[in-house]
Amino acid sequence: MVKISESDKREIASQMNLAELLTNPNVLKLILLVLLGIFTCIVGLLINRFEEQNTRLRKIIVIALCTIYGVLGAVGGHLVFKPSAEQDNDWFQQVWWILGIGYLLALPIIGYLLTTKLGNQTQIPKQIPQVNLQQWRRDLLRAMATEVNMRLDDSLHNDQLIQLVMADHREQVGRPKKITVNPSNSPPLWKRWRKFRRVTTESEAGQKVIEVFNQQDIAGKLLILGAPGSGKTTMLLDLAKDLIKSAQQQPNQPIPIIAELSDWKDNKQPIDEWLAANLKFRYNLPEAITQEWITTGQLLPLLDGLDELGLERQKLCVQQLNQFLKDVLQVVVCCRQEEYKAGEQILEMRGAICLQPLTDQQIENYLKRLNCRHLWPGIQQDSDGLLELARMPLLLHLIPLAYPDGLKRVGRHFKDPKAKEDYHNECRQRLFEDYIDRKLKEYHNRRGYSEEETRRWLGWLAKRLKEGQQTEFLIEKNAA
Structure with missing residues (x-):
């Protein structure tokens, strides 16, 4: 006859108690209800984090997890309230499957959610008055x-x-x-x-x-x-x-x-x-x-x-x-x-x-406000040159400064698109040159720079801006 020690008896008793608990429908229903509550919290957190996922794959994973939890939750809810569950052997197997899959998925996701920050949200330190x-x-x-x-x-x-x-x-x-x-x-x-x-x-x-x-x-x-x-x-x-x-x-x-x-x-x-x-x-x-x-x-x-x-x-x-x-x-x-x-x-x-490009009326009204209406006939007549340039506000601002004494009337029209484009570029280049010439002739403190040096440094600056893909030079931004 085999003698069983007291410690073995206690271990066998504890195993029997655990087995009884795991086959007790009321206990399984309680564990299942807890898992369903966890499902609800996880789905809410995942939906809240959806917009923070910065790749399509991550968003698909979130949608998939929410769908899985939704299915498990629906099946689990049905099993919790299923009548005569104690007499249904299939019921136990279905519950154990849901518990196993649910906790297997839930635990790592909870760990991830608890160890990551809420996106870009920040809080101003409370100590700042x-x-x-x-x-x-x-x-x-x-x-x-x-x-x-x-x-x-x-x-x-x-x-x-x-x-x-x-x-x-x-x-x-x-x-x-x-x-x-x-x-x-x-x-x-x-x-x-x-x-x-x-x-x-x-x-x-x-x-x-x-x-x-x-x-x-x-x-x-x-x-x-x-x-x-x-x-x-x-x-x-x-x-x-x-x-x-x-x-x-x-x-x-x-x-x-x-x-x-x-x-x-x-x-x-x-x-x-x-x-x-x-x-x-x-x-x-x-x-x-x-x-x-x-x-x-x-x-x-x-x-x-x-x-x-x-x-x-x-x-x-x-x-x-x-x-x-x-x-x-x-x-x-x-x-x-x-x-x-x-x-x-x-x-x-x-x-x-x-x-939209400026209309003839807008150009004429602008010149009138500057008391430069005498420039309008020359601009209007040069329809393929200055008039096209004047439709851009930046270039329209330059024309009164470059030609304060007036414009010669030039009536040139082109049927060939290439010739028209070449003439347009020529007019724009001439406008810039005349504007620079006029500004350099104005009185200002050159701080020892000659006109030649000024042009050279302006060309150097333009080249640097082009290399840096910049269209505007702000001295306060480039001081550092």
């Missing part, structure tokens, strides 16, 4: 107002801002044309009943971009397109000026921050991190505060020069911008129309406008 945050806001708002006013003064001749026509190009952000960019203010009653039949796709001259920006269907997410010299940057500055005025009057309004996308150097750097580092460098604003303000909508990024990155980096930047757009309330991006189309990447904005 509110008075300091308010002071930083005032300082940043003041600095932005100074920068915008200074750049507008430098870019405009005698503060004559030309109100541009904006065409609705929302198809460039993947949205069909539906409504007008800026309808006429208070249209006549007899026209209102017809507005559902006619869609206006161009703004009226005099409409401000802030009105387009604030349209309900755009709600602050806007892409500004245009040809070189069409006035994109000036329009962005004009928008910033209006937004700054609003932020000064209402403390709950966001502060616009202008940044050049040509400064985005790391192809994998998220836009919010780049902006935070950019503002720390320019205004010594702590990065944690910047990211918090961007996430909570207290800063409004106005991003210029997407086209200056070059085609390949432009595509990468658009991908990062689309990730950024998911987490911010408002943002504006400027890009040349030709380069944007060549990139074949859609910015997920709510609206897009394209700045």
